[in-house]
Amino acid sequence: MNDTMHSMKTLKEHFIGYVVREAVKKASKGHVPRIMDLGCGTAVYVPSLKAKFPDFEYVGVEPIAESFREAEKNLADIPKAKVHFQLGYDEIPDEIEGSFDLVFSLSVLEHIKHLDRFIALSAKYVKSGGIVVHRYDLGHALHPHSLKEKLHVMLGNKLPSVLPERQFVRYVGEPEVRSLYERYGLKPVNTTYHQMPNHKHLEKFFRTTNSAIIDDLFDWEIKHQSEFKKIETKERERLFPAVAVWGEKN
Numbered sequence: 475m476n477d478t479m480h481s482m483k484t485l486k487e488h489f490i491g492y493v494v495r496e497a498v499k500k501a502s503k504g505h506v507p508r509i510m511d512l513g514c515g516t517a518v519y520v521p522s523l524k525a526k527f528p529d530f531e532y533v534g535v536e537p538i539a540e541s542f543r544e545a546e547k548n549l550a551d552i553p554k555a556k557v558h559f560q561l562g563y564d565e566i567p568d569e570i571e572g573s574f575d576l577v578f579s580l581s582v583l584e585h586i587k588h589l590d591r592f593i594a595l596s597a598k599y600v601k602s603g604g605i606v607v608h609r610y611d612l613g614h615a616l617h618p619h620s621l622k623e624k625l626h627v628m629l630g631n632k633l634p635s636v637l638p639e640r641q642f643v644r645y646v647g648e649p650e651v652r653s654l655y656e657r658y659g660l661k662p663v664n665t666t667y668h669q670m671p672n673h674k675h676l677e678k679f680f681r682t683t684n685s686a687i688i689d690d691l692f693d694w695e696i697k698h699q700s701e702f703k704k705i706e707t708k709e710r711e712r713l714f715p716a717v718a719v720w721g722e723k724n
Contacts, residue, residue: 483685485669485677486580487519488692489718491526493607497576498527500605506531506554507575510599512562512592513537513582516544517555524552533569537561538640561639563591571598572723576605581716583610583646587634590654597658600723606660608651609668609718612711615645617671648707651719660721667702667714668695 483491494509501507507530511517514534524532534549534557536542545557558566562582577596586592596606615631618624623643629636630644637643652662673691680687702710711717 483522483688484681485673485688485692485695486716487522488688489609489668489716490519490578490580491523492692492696493576493578493605494523494527494530497605498530500603501575505575508573509533510566510569510574510577510596511535512577512579512596513585514545514557515541517548517557518544520549520555521552524555530554532556533566533574534558535560535562535566562586562595563588564595566595566599569599572601574599574601574604576600576607578605578607578609580609581611583608583651584612584614584644585639585642587637587639587642589646589650590657593651593654593660594658597655597660597723600660602723604723606655606721606723607718609716610646610651612645612715612717613671614643616712616715646717648717648719655719655721659724661724662719662721664720665703666696666699666718666720667710668716668718670713671715 497509498507509530509532511532511534514536517534520532532555534545536545536557537560542557542559549555549557560566577600583589600606614623615627618627626637626641626643627645630642634642634644648665655662677688702714705713
């Protein structure tokens with residue numbers, strides 16, 4: 475990746491930094507925060523995160539072989555960082571249950587067939603008082619890019635068994651996520667809304683030339699969450715298809 479582009483933060487990377495900062499701030503004094511990233515992809519953002527917050531332990535979980543191999547490369551020289559190759563449903567080898575200050579996922583829930591098992595896993599590994607944040611992308615369902623994507627969403631919603639895991643995608647409603655949090659001992663504490671489709675396009679346009687615009691866009695998102703929540707749900711999801719449900723372990 476071009477070094478200039480790598481140094482520029484996307485809206486999603488701003489969100490990751492925001493979540494990690496909250497977890498680090500909440501962690502006990504003198505304690506090294508432990509962070510688990512379910513469906514971490516290539517973990518390309520971890521080196522810059524560690525540069526900003528050097529004192530945390532990162533554990534990624536990634537089920538796609540190509541992404542896992544890239545994540546291993548990206549984490550090779552990063553202290554206290556590793557990645558496991560597996561689905562985010564099953565017990566994670568060598569990791570202690572209830573030991574993570576933050577468990578999160580990004581653009582993953584909409585691709586998960588067994589959402590209850592996925593949420594249960596995140597609840598299992600977060601510590602009491604720790605944070606769980608799952609941010610998922612409704613863009614596939616609300617703004618499909620092709621007839622194929624539209625078909626996959628329809629099948630994911632109506633006939634999930636037809637689609638293999640790698641092709642699975644569906645609409646995920648916030649009440650469903652909150653209900654699963656509560657089922658597995660997580661108290662839903664907030665829902666935030668992010669990344670208007672036109673802002674995503676704007677981000678791509680300015681990414682290599684003006685990072686201050688992207689910084690301001692993210693600050694604007696955070697500043698006006700209370701106003702976003704006044705918008706009717708259906709319209710709010712179309713405007714802000716990246717939805718993050720925040721929870722705390724009881």
